[in-house]
Amino acid sequence: MTEMETAHEARTVVLLLGAGERTRELAPAFEHLGAQVVTADAVADAQTLTALIEQHAARYVVADLDTAEATNVATTGALHAIADRDDVEVFPTLRSIRFALDGEALRRLAADELGLPTAPFWFAGTVEELTAIGQHAGFPLVVKPVSGAPGEGESVLLRPEDVEPAWQRAVAAGAPTRRRVIAESVVEVDVEVTLLTVRTAGPAGPTVSFCEPIGHHQSPEGSLESWQPQQLSPVALDSAKSIAARIVNSLGGRGVFAVELLVRGDEVYFSDVRPRLQDSGLVTLRSQRLSQFELHARAVLGLPVDTIMISPGAAEVTCSADADARLVLGEALAVAESDVRVLRSEPPVRVSLATAPDPIVARDRARRVASALRRSV
Known part of the structure; x- marks a missing residue:
């Protein structure tokens, strides 16, 4: 093996999961630091992910989860299967992924466990619960899905008749298995x-x-x-x-x-x-x-x-x-x-x-x- 081939074999390998625009912009950033980058679409199962890691001798696995719930669930499950390996590091951490995909758990972590200041908030699993929140908290309220892309499915409720359309919009934009929404009091901000x-x-x-x-x-x-x-x-x-x-x-x-x-x-x-x-x-x-x-x-x-x-x-x-x-x-x-x-x-x-x-x-x-x-x- 030549010196050049030896150097190539010793290069750090980064496996990027996700074929979106962020991954395409991120790949050159790793390459400019001397890493070898392998990109793959979201991985469906642990066996496929393990085979990719073994094939390319990947040292780092960097996932960019998209807004499709089925893709996220499959990729997260595959990452769980390799998280305990000593020869591979996974990014983000499984803890980060869990909270990124569950807005309800994230808000409770921030407000209840860490004591971070937030706008007053409530969670609802039915349109009736959202109606009750409106009656209790008053209007205006911001309603959005607990799981989904930022800004998607978000509505501002000004009156009781806004509740039903806001519920439908939020659950349509959120994950099908998480038909829950978060309602927040509107905080006047700069x-x-x-x-x-x-x-x-x-x-x-x-x-x-x-x-x-x-x-x-x-x-x-x-x-x-x-x-x-x-x-x-x-x-x-x-x-x-x-x-x-x-x-x-x-x-x-x-x-x-x-x-x-x-x-x-x-x-x-x-x-x-x-x-x-x-x-x-x-x-x-x-x-x-x-x-x-x-x-x-x-x-x-x-x-x-x-x-x-x-x-x-x-x-x-x-x-x-x-x-x-x-x-x-x-x-x-x-x-x-x-x-x-x-x-x-x-x-x-x-x-x-x-x-x-x-x-x-x-x-x-x-x-x-x-x-x-x-x-x-």
Whole structure:
């Protein structure tokens, strides 16, 4: 065997489960660190997963669970079967996966066990129970499925007659085996924030680092706007970091966690946490020295990370028809400090990015890029 072949055989192998756009963006981040990456669709059973690990001598298995319940259940079961192996590490941890797929358990962990501040909440398993919650708590209420993709199946209830449609919408968007919803009192907030929190290994044990807060807003048309940094008061920033550290350390493992927070003045409320990369974090492709993908790869491999923001930035994420954007790319990229990423998903996702000395200017530039791209649809 030649020296080059020996070096190739010694390369760290990362098995990425899931063929979505996040996996395609994450693979190069591992490869740039010298890892060999093998990608596979969601695995249906433990035997298939074990065969893949043995075939490629995988050292790390990194799963990106999608919103399909059947896929999640199959993949989680397969991961359980290999979790105790000494020669393989699984990311996220099985504990993280369990809470990511069960919003009811996650909220009880955050509020009841960890004592994190949250909006007042209740759970319902029938439309009658949801009706009773409305009578008890009053309106407005936010209702969403306990298990499902962020934002899907969510409604704001303003009156008793809104209960039945909100129930139907929530259970249709949630997992079929979990016909339960969460109802929350509406908390008046200034901004919704994603705090990307990186948990990795350090000389003295696990360490937690934070990116600058990312503000985000979902438009009625479905596009997601995010910007970094979102300025918080010193008190709110300390509270946000404390909340994020407590929930992430409770879940354990290594990697990037997207902690969702509601902020009003100095008050911060926990909303959600995802043990994976988030669309709002796509702004880091331009705003940070290391993007969320590079941070995740480093953390999984146990390497040092830094969360330095090199410039204020903004992004607009839009799902679009599969149209050729080349005719308007010139106009889009003529915007100062702009960039465009087209993620190969179904439907395609276009990410309009921009930086500027100020996040307000960066948001305006990103909007101009997105406006130009929309003219290609």
